[in-house]
Amino acid sequence: MESRTSPLGLLGGRRPRVDTQPASVDSYGPETIELMRRAGMPLDTWQEDSITAMLAVREDGRWACFEFCEWVSRQNGKGCLLEARALAGLLLIGERLIMWSAHEYKTAMESFRRVIWLVGRLGTKLNDNLYDLDGVLLKVINTNGEESIERLDTGARIKFVARSKGSGRGFSGDVNLIDETFAYTFVQQSALMPTMSARPNPQIVYTSSPPLTGDTGEVMYLLRHRGDPTAPRGADDEPWEQDPALGYRDWGLGGGLDLLDGVDLDDLLLWAAANPSLGIRISVEHVRRERRSMPPEDFARERLGIWPRRAGGDTGWQVIAENAWLARQDAQAVMGDPITLAVDVTPDRTWAAIAAAGPRLAGGRVADVIDHRPGTGWVVPRLVELAARHGPLVIVCSDKAVADQAEGAELPDGTKLKVVRAGAADMAAAAAALYDAVAGTAPDLWHLGQPALSTAVAGATQRPIGDGWGWNRRSITVDICPLVAVSLAVWALGTVRLHAPSFTPFALT
Structure with missing residues (x-):
């Protein structure tokens, strides 16, 4: 999306606070960026960087990132990253099954409709359930519980599901897209992760804003521990090292929700650092409204991406610092x-x-x-x-x-x-x-x-x-x-x- 300057001339940050990536030699990022441009949804610069890192490959042609995380505050455009990844897998890379899961059914269905809309912009709508993309026919399946978009020439699909203990079992997916990771549990991870075990080059992508509380977001905290050198660590933890198969990006400010006394929640530069789409799809005026109407802790979490202290973590000191x-x-x-x-x-x-x-x-x-x-x-x-x-x-x-x-x-x-x-x-x-x-x-x-x-x-x-x-x-x-x-x-x-x-x-x- 073309950048527009906010009333104060303030634009969102260019780089996330944390950006750790394994080694790679090439990427499908440029082709995916062009695909989204053709769909009339050009990516922001930060989204281009994310897609390029997400779709980076090693010398052997496999994904550099078996797992990839993008943590960014709400309404910045992380959903567009999943759309780009799903369409690239279906139309460019030739992946057989892309599983898109969300915490709630209504969220999964909203994403389903959004991707259908992008398909319509890329091709020609033949009827309510059939699209022609330069000779490739895509069928939209609207049956309850089977919502998906299928290539009729190869049988490749993007399938949309609401997560549960059993969702994902029986599917051998090339890609799992985990929307709303703050509500993603170890039980759900155990249901979805093995679905990729038989695939030759699988990938799992997580997007989210921070966990709502310290006793939720268990998978997110584990990923943070692996991906963020600045994450809290216990005395028995080894020093951080780059995970050879994890790409990790976090736009949120450092510190914790229990340490807000030293954070100026009204500092516009902090707003920009934590929100790469400030001045593009998020206005300074609206953030000011949020600041006035939200409790400080909620504003810090939802807009500045500050994490709550993990309950049950080994670092302790959760009440008195x-x-x-x-x-x-x-x-x-x-x-x-x-x-x-x-x-x-x-x-x-x-x-x-x-x-x-x-x-x-x-x-x-x-x-x-x-x-x-x-x-x-x-x-x-x-x-x-x-x-x-x-x-x-x-x-x-x-x-x-x-x-x-x-x-x-x-x-x-x-x-x-x-x-x-x-x-x-x-x-x-x-x-x-x-x-x-x-x-x-x-x-x-x-x-x-x-x-x-x-x-x-x-x-x-x-x-x-x-x-x-x-x-x-x-x-x-x-x-x-x-x-x-x-x-x-x-x-x-x-x-x-x-x-x-x-x-x-x-x-x-």
Whole structure:
């Protein structure tokens, strides 16, 4: 499409932020670009670059990219890439079956109609179901579930399907075009990928905007890990290397949706960098409307292509950023009095933790994991010992069984333990109190850098509790009871209604 300048003279970016390609010697790109020009749909420069990389070949004539990804924000024209690839396979390359799949049936059918329209521009319509392209007859099949375009001379087809667990089984496709990859799952990948195993030169092409949430888009995250040198990586991951069969292009800005504080969402240069069709099919005026009407996170994802942090990924730090946590570390902090104590137990009751919170002698507050051990049998005797020595303002417990055992336990002076049982609302309030104290606008809580606590913070996610949220584990291997215990202790310290008269002054060393 011929470029037109936006009212501000601003045009979209020329190159994607990430562009990694395997080695190649030639490409069917120029022929495909000419085909689209003949159809009256000339490609934008960025689309030409994409098609050329997508259709690059090795010395042996096979595709350089067995897999090819194009991640770009909505309405930039990624659908046109799939149209060009499908028509090239049918009319130029001689591929037998091109499978075009979308997340929803209506999307697949819209693409079907779009390709029929392009066929009509390339040739002559003989009737509602037959087209003549320079002597090549193409038949349009409209039967429900069998929507396709077929060459009558060779039997080659473009078939359009809505994805499901079973869609694609029984088809030996030369090409799979995966539209809306954000909704493409491993189950669907397992149904579609083997369809190409018997073909001599197969290819799979993915197009999408970023995943909607961190717990969706599982295939996209795996592709990103393989294709993007800047993608988050865990400590155990090997350094990135070029995949010998993957082409990968991502126009989205770097960073993550949880790190938007450093991103100027109103910067027009960022809009242009993430949207190659800005000033061509997307106007600055419309992006301004989107900015006004969309929440910042949605605008960042949908228009600037910023990815959400992957849920369950090995990198962790999904709630409190690692840099925010490290900034609150003071391994030499000394706790004054008065203090609070709190207990949490893992759901399977294999571990428990006791934490304390109190004033930091150098200013602010400090939290400490006093004890963290397997099992629960040790908890009540340890609470009796700590209460006798330090006289806490309050003891809070999230576990009913432990709270029942601790309630009324006798101290050496004959007094009884009093325990506050934390309910669901208290757990949400405790999580919020810890988050605000560490990562809020005015953080005032320090920690000692204890590995068990830092590991818990890195491995924690959120779970909904009413209108708020509480701490949740990222995986079954993560023990977050030190974090929950610290959160309850910090919450209790700031909740005056819970406080009982202190027994004795306390200084934790």
